[in-house]
Amino acid sequence: MKRFAVIVGLGLLAAGLVTLQPTPSAAAAAVGQAAPDFALTDVEGGKHALSSYRGRFVVLEWVNYDCPFVQKHYGSGNMPRLQKAYAGRGVAWLAINSSAPGKQGHFGAAEIKSRSKSHSAAFSAYLLDSDGTVGRAYGAKTTPHMYVIDPAGTLIYAGGIDDRPSTDPADVATAKNFVSTALDEALAGKAVTVATSTPYGCSVKY
Amino acid sequence: MAHGTRVFLLAAALTAPTLADASATGSSKHVRATLAPEVASIQPGRPFWVGLRLEMEKDWHTYWKNPGDSGLPTRIRWTLPEGFRAGDIRWPAPHRFPTDPLMSYGYADEVWLLTEIRPPAGVVASVVTLAARVDWLECEQVCLPAKAQLEIAMPVADAPPATGEHAAAIKSALERVPVTPTFTPKVTASPAELKLQVVGAARPREAYFYPGRAGVIEQALPQKLRRLREGFELLLPRAVNGSLPRRLDGVLQLDNAAFEVDVLIEGAALAGAPNTAAAPAGASVATLPLALAFAFVGGLVLNLMPCVLPVLSLKVLGFIRHGADGRGPLAHALAFSAGVVVFFLALAFGLLAVRAGGEQIGWGFQLQSPGFVVFLAMLFLLLSLNLLGVFVLGQSLSAAGNLASGSRGLAASFWNGALATLVATPCTAPFMGSALGFALGQPAPVTLLVFSMLGIGMSAPYVLLASSPALLRRLPRPGAWMDTFKQAMAFPLLGTVAFLVWLFGRQVGIDAVGWLLCALLLVACGAWAYRRAASTAGPRRALGLLSASAFVCAGLLVGLQQAQATPQKGARLADGWAPFSPERLASLRAAGTPVFVDFTADWCLSCQVNKRLALERDVVRDRFRAKGVVLLRADWTLRDETITRALAEHGRQGVPLYALYGREPAQPPRLLPEVLTPGSVLAALDEL
Numbered sequence: 001m002k003r004f005a006v007i008v009g010l011g012l013l014a015a016g017l018v019t020l021q022p023t024p025s026a027a028a029a030a031v032g033q034a035a036p037d038f039a040l041t042d043v044e045g046g047k048h049a050l051s052s053y054r055g056r057f058v059v060l061e062w063v064n065y066d067c068p069f070v071q072k073h074y075g076s077g078n079m080p081r082l083q084k085a086y087a088g089r090g091v092a093w094l095a096i097n098s099s100a101p102g103k104q105g106h107f108g109a110a111e112i113k114s115r116s117k118s119h120s121a122a123f124s125a126y127l128l129d130s131d132g133t134v135g136r137a138y139g140a141k142t143t144p145h146m147y148v149i150d151p152a153g154t155l156i157y158a159g160g161i162d163d164r165p166s167t168d169p170a171d172v173a174t175a176k177n178f179v180s181t182a183l184d185e186a187l188a189g190k191a192v193t194v195a196t197s198t199p200y201g202c203s204v205k206y
Numbered sequence: 207m208a209h210g211t212r213v214f215l216l217a218a219a220l221t222a223p224t225l226a227d228a229s230a231t232g233s234s235k236h237v238r239a240t241l242a243p244e245v246a247s248i249q250p251g252r253p254f255w256v257g258l259r260l261e262m263e264k265d266w267h268t269y270w271k272n273p274g275d276s277g278l279p280t281r282i283r284w285t286l287p288e289g290f291r292a293g294d295i296r297w298p299a300p301h302r303f304p305t306d307p308l309m310s311y312g313y314a315d316e317v318w319l320l321t322e323i324r325p326p327a328g329v330v331a332s333v334v335t336l337a338a339r340v341d342w343l344e345c346e347q348v349c350l351p352a353k354a355q356l357e358i359a360m361p362v363a364d365a366p367p368a369t370g371e372h373a374a375a376i377k378s379a380l381e382r383v384p385v386t387p388t389f390t391p392k393v394t395a396s397p398a399e400l401k402l403q404v405v406g407a408a409r410p411r412e413a414y415f416y417p418g419r420a421g422v423i424e425q426a427l428p429q430k431l432r433r434l435r436e437g438f439e440l441l442l443p444r445a446v447n448g449s450l451p452r453r454l455d456g457v458l459q460l461d462n463a464a465f466e467v468d469v470l471i472e473g474a475a476l477a478g479a480p481n482t483a484a485a486p487a488g489a490s491v492a493t494l495p496l497a498l499a500f501a502f503v504g505g506l507v508l509n510l511m512p513c514v515l516p517v518l519s520l521k522v523l524g525f526i527r528h529g530a531d532g533r534g535p536l537a538h539a540l541a542f543s544a545g546v547v548v549f550f551l552a553l554a555f556g557l558l559a560v561r562a563g564g565e566q567i568g569w570g571f572q573l574q575s576p577g578f579v580v581f582l583a584m585l586f587l588l589l590s591l592n593l594l595g596v597f598v599l600g601q602s603l604s605a606a607g608n609l610a611s612g613s614r615g616l617a618a619s620f621w622n623g624a625l626a627t628l629v630a631t632p633c634t635a636p637f638m639g640s641a642l643g644f645a646l647g648q649p650a651p652v653t654l655l656v657f658s659m660l661g662i663g664m665s666a667p668y669v670l671l672a673s674s675p676a677l678l679r680r681l682p683r684p685g686a687w688m689d690t691f692k693q694a695m696a697f698p699l700l701g702t703v704a705f706l707v708w709l710f711g712r713q714v715g716i717d718a719v720g721w722l723l724c725a726l727l728l729v730a731c732g733a734w735a736y737r738r739a740a741s742t743a744g745p746r747r748a749l750g751l752l753s754a755s756a757f758v759c760a761g762l763l764v765g766l767q768q769a770q771a772t773p774q775k776g777a778r779l780a781d782g783w784a785p786f787s788p789e790r791l792a793s794l795r796a797a798g799t800p801v802f803v804d805f806t807a808d809w810c811l812s813c814q815v816n817k818r819l820a821l822e823r824d825v826v827r828d829r830f831r832a833k834g835v836v837l838l839r840a841d842w843t844l845r846d847e848t849i850t851r852a853l854a855e856h857g858r859q860g861v862p863l864y865a866l867y868g869r870e871p872a873q874p875p876r877l878l879p880e881v882l883t884p885g886s887v888l889a890a891l892d893e894l
Contacts, residue, residue, distance in 0.1 A: 028446045030446050196449065198420045202276055202277075203276035203305060203310070204276075
């Protein structure tokens with residue numbers, strides 16, 4: 001009798017372990033807090049850690065050259081223009097590709113380099129995050145998805161590139177660009193007025 | 207009009223609809239879009255529906271008004287004749303397309319997006335053209351933007367229109383549009399989540415909330431459905447880097463029904479931002495190794511509590527009396543440990559299971575039930591009577607107390623362990639509290655692990671003793687002193703009975719205590735009657751046993767019946783303290799008043815100690831007064847869902863908890879350590 005009770009009790013215990021699932025929580029980077037550090041390799045083979053950029057403003061741009069939303073900003077020259085302008089002001093612009101192998105947007109280094117060249121891209125480095133760890137750490141959802149980090153390592157902007165979610169290049173001219181606004185404010189020592197916005201684009205292909 | 211012209215016009219009229227029909231449909235690579243009215247003609251002044259039918263290839267989908275984490279909603283731009291107006295798209299209830307770690311909301315296979323067209327009262331033309339420029343994003347693995355320029359030509363007639371060929375399809379599409387619910391959901395915001403509560407409706411099997419816009423909730427995370435006493439609630443995780451609007455709008459899907467939701471979010475002003483209070487401040491346990499260490503130490507300390515000490519010390523007596531007989535002391539010790547650990551796990555599992563069912567309970571839940579307190583009081587009384595020798599379990603008078611027996615097989619040791627766990631429940635050791643508080647906020651396997659560690663800590667000294675022959679040799683030799691010791695151990699148990707009776711009185715009232723004492727008297731009579739019966743034989747024995755059980759049952763019935771009495775919570779507060787409520791706290795904080803909240807319970811011994819040693823001290827009271835701090839007491843002696851929820855918001859599952867709120871309404875509170883000293887309270891107050 002006792003043994004039976006014990007066995008029944010342990011069986012219920014096992015059943016309970018299966019059914020009582022944990023509540024997952026979003027542990028993504030939050031504006032106002034330290035941006036998660038990472039160590040990634042770029043298409044040239046160089047290694048980049050976020051902590052090594054301490055002392056400079058850093059822009060993270062999640063990219064996928066096959067995505068029509070990314071093509072809107074590269075085809076119109078908008079993204080290369082921003083990259084060049086802010087590089088001149090000492091901002092490190094890191095493009096990150098979190099597409100998993102076999103998924104859309106995952107290219108070999110040679111193809112990335114040639115496509116970047118054809119777009120006249122002017123980022124500091126194009127980083128490969130094929131296992132998606134950095135993308136998940138930042139909660140990167142779309143391409144493009146933009147993050148701005150200040151010299152102290154704090155995330156000061158996270159969200160979309162501008163306020164016109166569309167694939168039409170004509171919208172670039174009339175859109176309010178959140179990234180350049182945030183950078184201009186932060187470089188002038190002022191607080192960022194719009195620190196978050198809804199990101200738009202194709203989904204990151206984890 | 208000339209005959210030829212008439213023919214021409216007739217021909218044109220006949221062919222024009224055909225030409226127009228050709229551009230009512232447009233296709234992209236994977237989707238065909240068709241514009242289809244519900245009626246065959248337009249009656250001036252009478253609104254009618256026009257559906258945009260999107261037929262999607264297998265595995266391709268288009269998006270809802272909130273596309274989710276990525277994508278674009280389908281958009282229609284109308285070009286209408288003079289005076290015509292078009293309403294907004296009426297979206298049917300969307301579906302979910304999860305691609306870890308992202309979520310999209312939209313439609314697959316086929317969807318009808320309906321627009322209401324409102325013609326003016328006077329229409330001059332006999333045929334009008336409704337043109338729509340439709341843009342959408344179709345996605346499978348890749349996404350392709352698409353557009354179509356669609357047109358339909360419709361005759362205008364004064365009579366009520368005949369139904370068009372698509373009327374039936376449009377009617378069923380209208381049925382899939384979410385409706386206004388008969389219930390009113392209530393939404394409250396806390397730093398980590400939004401709680402959507404529905405009262406008065408039965409808990410559905412499945413529920414999901416589609417937010418009307420992005421940036422409010424984390425769309426890819428699951429939404430927990432919990433049953434409430436009178437309804438249910440859905441927990442929506444808040445978006446990181448999102449914003450909290452004043453109202454929550456979206457579609458609530460309950461099983462197969464979809465409802466339009468648009469409600470004010472309560473507590474939005476004070477809810478703070480997610481991710482800013484990840485781990486509660488103060489000396490709380492935030493990591494698993496620390497929690498396990500605390501649980502182990504807590505288990506060790508439990509051995510010294512008056513509830514447990516007698517039981518365990520008698521086990522040691524068993525070693526002394528029987529030496530290394532049969533399986534050996536180590537085997538018995540391990541069986542005992544197994545009993546302890548298994549029953550702690552059972553307790554944890556029971557707690558988790560009840561919480562998963564939606565009840566708001568935390569650690570200490572067992573003592574919040576007056577019925578359980580009655581049961582424990584009777585159990586402890588019987589145990590102490592057993593130790594005093596009033597009765598013994600078993601046939602022979604010479605079997606000197608089964609608690610002290612060590613020679614009846616491993617099973618007996620196992621059940622002794624179980625008994626030890628049971629008697630440990632009224633006494634919560636200090637370190638135990640924070641370890642359990644941490645554990646209950648974690649996934650189930652972690653909780654069970656911490657509870658096992660508690661059991662291991664509690665049985666550790668015993669196992670240590672049993673495994674060391676050197677230590678065993680140092681135990682005193684058997685002798686008459688053992689009987690005295692055994693009887694002396696009855697008194698800590700009686701002390702626990704006294705505590706339980708006091709607790710019962712605080713929970714239910716002094717009159718009920720009178721009845722409980724009578725019930726305990728009946729139980730004592732039953733114990734004595736049992737002893738008398740055990741020493742006889744035959745029918746007298748049977749009669750004796752029967753009367754003994756009758757006494758005990760009577761006692762139990764009286765006690766449990768008293769436990770059902772209306773609990774009194776009213777005038778139990780010490781002066782200077784006001785009862786806690788979330789509304790009172792919110793209004794005090796909005797006014798910038800500093801507040802100190804004491805989450806306590808009568809059965810929580812560390813709370814009582816903290817009260818006497820720190821909170822009730824004059825110097826501390828004076829400082830509270832000087833700083834203008836309002837004192838709120840959250841009394842958790844009895845079950846209270848509001849307080850349980852308030853504890854959970856601080857990341858805790860049990861008491862004590864001390865929260866000091868400063869003058870800034872937006873700042874999170876400072877949580878004081880579990881063991882209070884006057885110095886630590888004064889230091890915290892000085893920082894206000």
